[in-house]
Amino acid sequence: QKEVEQNSGPLSVPEGAIASLNCTYSDRGSQSFFWYRQYSGKSPELIMSIYSNGDKEDGRFTAQLNKASQYVSLLIRDSQPSDSATYLCAVNLGNTGGFKTIFGAGTRLFVKA
Amino acid sequence: AAGVIQSPRHLIKEKRETATLKCYPIPRHDTVYWYQQGPGQDPQFLISFYEKMQSDKGSIPDRFSAQQFSDYHSELNMSSLELGDSALYFCASSFKTKGADTQYFGPGTRLTVL
Numbered sequence: 001q002k003e004v005e006q007n008s009g010p011l012s013v014p015e016g017a018i019a020s021l022n023c024t025y026s027d028r029g030s031q032s033f034f035w036y037r038q039y040s041g042k043s044p045e046l047i048m049s050i051y052s053n054g055d056k057e058d059g060r061f062t063a064q065l066n067k068a069s070q071y072v073s074l075l076i077r078d079s080q081p082s083d084s085a086t087y088l089c090a091v092n093l094g095n096t097g098g099f100k101t102i103f104g105a106g107t108r109l110f111v112k113a
Numbered sequence: 114a115a116g117v118i119q120s121p122r123h124l125i126k127e128k129r130e131t132a133t134l135k136c137y138p139i140p141r142h143d144t145v146y147w148y149q150q151g152p153g154q155d156p157q158f159l160i161s162f163y164e165k166m167q168s169d170k171g172s173i174p175d176r177f178s179a180q181q182f183s184d185y186h187s188e189l190n191m192s193s194l195e196l197g198d199s200a201l202y203f204c205a206s207s208f209k210t211k212g213a214d215t216q217y218f219g220p221g222t223r224l225t226v227l
Contacts, residue, residue, distance in 0.1 A: 043218040099168035103155040
């Protein structure tokens with residue numbers, strides 16, 4: 001089992017729809033969770049960080065964390081074609097003081113105009 | 114706002130040569146992370162440094178070494194290069210002393226080994 005798992009997709013949604021991206025992790029001690037967006041050939045760009053159970057909203061983005069289920073998700077409302085990218089879930093492993101980050105394989109999102 | 118700086122942006126080397134990648138973190142950031150990303154793959158954690166000391170190690174080959182200097186910049190040294198080392202190498206930085214572990218990524222160095 002990989003430490004961080006995501007559906008590789010591709011996930012295709014029409015413009016204006018809600019895109020839902022999911023991620024599960026295996027390390028129960030993990031405390032810090034991140035969503036990054038990466039365009040092909042570019043560096044990962046931070047979208048959201050989340051540390052506590054529940055929802056965290058920032059503009060069109062909402063991150064959801066459930067530590068009991070070891071599950072973190074990202075919702076993108078009013079999806080735009082410019083949101084088309086690979087979304088990476090990242091987890092700081094709890095037993096390393098947060099100095100080691102494991103990324104999921106990423107979910108490719110296509111937003112159709 | 115200042116971002117993470119990496120140099121060079123592109124590097125072409127022959128097999129068995131050596132390469133040195135440099136990373137300059139965001140000012141006041143004290144932690145540096147190195148990642149390797151092959152085509153179509155997720156970033157693989159290589160190594161991290163906090164306050165100039167190695168803090169954790171991932172899937173970094175023995176042929177690679179890295180360090181963080183007194184000005185907090187970091188260098189990744191790669192020897193006996195192999196074709197499989199061709200990848201994007203990202204550096205990220207964070208301000209761990211402040212309790213923030215959000216990593217901000219540099220633009221990456223694209224290494225091609227021929």
